[in-house]
Amino acid sequence: MNILVTGGEGFIAKHLINRLITLGHKVINLDKTNGNNLADYSVLSNITEPIDIIYHLAAQPYGRGGEIDPYNDLDINTKATLNVYRFAEKHQVKKVIYTSTMAVYSDNSNAKETDELNPLSNYGVSKLFGEYSLKKHTKNTSTQYTIFRLWNTYGPGQDLNNEYKGLMQAMCRQCVYGDTVKVTGSLNRYRDHVYVDDVVDALILGLNPTTDNEVFNISTGIKVTIKDLINTIIQVLNSPTPGRSIGDKKEYKIHNTGSHKGDQFGSVGNSQKLQSLGWAPKTPLHMGLENFIQYIIEHA
Numbered sequence: 001m002n003i004l005v006t007g008g009e010g011f012i013a014k015h016l017i018n019r020l021i022t023l024g025h026k027v028i029n030l031d032k033t034n035g036n037n038l039a040d041y042s043v044l045s046n047i048t049e050p051i052d053i054i055y056h057l058a059a060q061p062y063g064r065g066g067e068i069d070p071y072n073d074l075d076i077n078t079k080a081t082l083n084v085y086r087f088a089e090k091h092q093v094k095k096v097i098y099t100s101t102m103a104v105y106s107d108n109s110n111a112k113e114t115d116e117l118n119p120l121s122n123y124g125v126s127k128l129f130g131e132y133s134l135k136k137h138t139k140n141t142s143t144q145y146t147i148f149r150l151w152n153t154y155g156p157g158q159d160l161n162n163e164y165k166g167l168m169q170a171m172c173r174q175c176v177y178g179d180t181v182k183v184t185g186s187l188n189r190y191r192d193h194v195y196v197d198d199v200v201d202a203l204i205l206g207l208n209p210t211t212d213n214e215v216f217n218i219s220t221g222i223k224v225t226i227k228d229l230i231n232t233i234i235q236v237l238n239s240p241t242p243g244r245s246i247g248d249k250k251e252y253k254i255h256n257t258g259s260h261k262g263d264q265f266g267s268v269g270n271s272q273k274l275q276s277l278g279w280a281p282k283t284p285l286h287m288g289l290e291n292f293i294q295y296i297i298e299h300a
Helices: 011-022 063-068 070-090 122-138 167-177 196-205 226-237 285-298
Strands: 002-006 026-030 053-056 095-101 108-111 144-150 152-154 180-183 193-195 214-218 253-256 267-269
Touching: 002 011, 011 026, 011 196, 053 070, 070 095, 070 122, 095 122, 122 144, 144 196, 152 167, 152 196, 167 180, 167 226, 167 285, 180 226, 193 196, 193 285, 196 214, 226 285
Parallel strands: 002 026, 002 053, 053 095, 095 144, 108 267, 144 214, 152 193, 180 253
Antiparallel strands: none
């Protein structure tokens, strides 16, 4: 199939594209880094080949980023998303697969797809707009949709240059590069961390008709507090693994910088609906951290 992936130079999208190519699909990569700003519809109108499936991953994907520059969220998460759906409707694309977020829920220790949606951040609001807009644009058309709400995704390839781009990478990067860990808010805040390969496994299921016109959480269901996450990262760093010598064990200091607007206290997802289709999170946190930390060390 001809598959368009928006945001194709992003962390998750790169892993997804590699998998799609391995499966024999032709992938068209559309990303702002190669001059394609989806807030301008003409970028899409320049596509001449037929498109069977769209994976819409292009986004400003972080809660803090949406508070710093909410207008960027409007352009990338709202206007660009609307353009993608207009394109799909006009060109009778078979299916649009949209990556949404845990941020559409409020604080929730067992969020189900049927729970109330009450985003606390500009980012969450903009991604929820994407969900509603997708449903609206595919209604009474031949285009199907699947919406995946992702929890905290981490793994090799994640952007290491922006401290706001992901809780996991921020904690890991600080522990690898120094001995002080800056934390925003309470150490009892909690998240649900999903390894990138497991996320891609789920996204590939979006090609299956059994997921048509459905919403799925991609999560482990495991609650990890900030304190426990930091302790696990330190444990991995201070424990030698095959092919990696740790050296002297480091002592770490934790510095609380205070909370920021729009940040959820805690979120864990219930993925039983997705697991009923055969998906399961396969990568334990400790194993995923070993892989990710090794990647950070190699790219230090």
